[in-house]
Amino acid sequence: MKKDIILPEVTGIEMAVVFEKNDNQENNWYVYLINRKEITIEMVMVVSQGFSETKTTTVFRKKIEKLPPNSFEKVELIHADVFILDNRFQISFFEGNKIMEKTFTFKANSIKQESLKMIDILNKEGIIIK
Secondary structure (H helix, E strand, O other): OHHHOOOOOOOOEEEEEEEEEOOOOOEEEEEEEEEOOOOOEEEEEEEEEEEOOOOEOOOEEEEEEEEOOOEEEEEEEEOHHHHHOEEEEEEEEEEOOEEEEEEEEEOOOOOOHHHOEEEOOOOEEEEEEO
């Protein structure tokens, strides 16, 4: 039975962590969801949590009604204290009439200023996972 279940590969969806100024001109880290597909994705649910063998953070959930083609949405502020943990983002959404899922994990200590690179679609420096 399990061999009959086909999970489609998700492409064109990315997560980024960006270091940027907020409205008060203070630097903060933010998580973005990026849709590089040529179609709108709908009913997007983002579930995130930091974890290690001994610690876990509270689960955070965010719903995005629609994410147009070649666009992005700021998902959450992420505090630097959780960078010592693995930070997992589970994404589910509808593409047409199919539900799609993908998990992104920023490994412990991988989010740091030395790793920032320009992310073209955001026009900001950050760390991206495809």
